[in-house]
């Protein structure tokens with residue numbers, strides 16, 4: 001009996017073992033098929049540097065100024081390069097036409113953004129427009145924002161940029177603290193539009209709070225800053241095991257508080273502004289107040305940081321390769337008169353092609369985001385025989401494109417003449433459905449400031465020595481500004497000085513009155529606003 005049991009037990013065991021062996025063998029075969037499949041897919045990717053197992057090229061790309069390495073890879077492997085960072089496949093596009101083919105012409109495939117679990121999903125609860133995935137909700141927010149950002153609306157805001165750029169040159173007459181006054185300039189334009197009030201000292205509580213939350217956000221967005229970006233499932237741990245969730249929540253609350261208080265001030269102000277317009281829009285009907293406030297707050301971030309850095313780069317060009325300034329001043333004097341008795345304004349812009357060429361060359365010489373802005377593919381795609389897999393991050397490497405010696409003679413030289421009578425670059429503002437929503441406004445903000453600074457001053461390096469362009473002088477983050485700007489502003493004549501003082505004294509600086517004028521001009525031009 002015992003023997004009988006033992007033998008049937010043995011049969012059962014050997015049956016179970018055989019079953020396990022079959023299961024194991026099947027799993028092994030499936031794994032091999034998977035690995036082979038992955039290998040075959042990988043072999044169809046664009047070329048790129050060899051990497052380590054599992055880590056890929058992670059250890060080869062620095063998190064600071066990664067565009068330097070990206071450019072090296074483009075130069076070594078060609079305009080289309082693939083690298084892997086952990087499990088993430090990244091395609092580096094270093095050619096204008098290829099970037100246009102993919103990100104503009106196939107925009108439907110490349111409008112997604114790479115996932116940012118900590119910065120985008122947890123800290124901003126998916127409300128950061130730049131990071132939103134292209135869902136119906138994203139399109140609704142785009143429809144909410146686009147009327148006030150459109151090419152039709154942008155000219156109506158010129159009185160704000162006119163007043164604030166005049167205040168900027170007045171400030172620079174008194175102080176060489178150019179970083180402070182550029183920030184005040186661009187911030188004030190944005191705050192008037194969105195909330196109806198000015199930024200005057202940079203010591204306003206809103207500016208302090210905005211700096212704090214932006215810094216926190218930027219830190220979190222650094223690759224590798226938080227483990228949850230590599231292992232998204234960690235977000236489902238209870239908070240006591242995942243303290244990063246507390247940090248994320250605190251950021252969200254602080255940012256929401258700032259945006260809500262700003263929006264309230266906008267709603268309470270006398271004249272029309274974007275807070276009022278957004279809240280009255282039909283698109284806002286299904287949105288919470290917080291959601292609308294976040295849209296405004298993100299627009300304000302997007303507007304200030306970028307335009308500020310753009311103008312800082314302009315200042316850097318002035319002290320690095322100053323020869324262009326004389327040509328610009330000759331053009332300006334030819335339009336407004338050589339005696340300095342009139343400041344250039346928006347009405348003069350069409351007759352100042354060299355000023356436009358300076359703006360274009362700034363975008364080429366040193367883009368605000370030299371490493372480009374990442375898109376992501378939402379399905380497998382084929383381009384020039386290469387596979388760009390679903391979920392890959394696609395980065396237009398602007399540094400590579402803009403320093404292409406096949407296209408630009410001496411790309412290191414700041415030479416606005418390149419753009420006289422020539423069509424500008426195709427992608428200063430990004431691509432396809434994700435193109436910069438504020439470009440019509442931003443272009444005016446930077447152009448009038450460039451024209452007026454050059455009309456008003458000889459801009460010189462403080463120690464009299466030209467500063468050579470060098471990567472180490474620029475910040476290595478997403479938006480890359482020069483660290484130091486030791487600049488001296490020397491008025492071009494006593495008349496220039498007097499005109500700046502006089503314009504400052506007599507200018508209308510009350511934001512309510514200026515916005516009432518904006519409202520009237522929009523009405524006159526048949527532009528339908530959504531609130532009064």
Ligand code: HEM
Nearest residue numbers: 130302303306307310373429430431434435436437438442
């Ligand atoms: C010189 C100043 C500026 C520069 C260089 C700039 C550049 C850019 C770039 C390169 C992008 C990404 C495009 C892409 O992903 O392909 C972008 C996105 C964006 N910009 Fe700007 N920008 C500037 C000013 C502004 C201003 C003034 C506003 C608003 C008033 C604004 C609002 C936005 C928004 C909302 C997005 C996100 C679009 C989306 O993902 O759907 N920007 N900008």
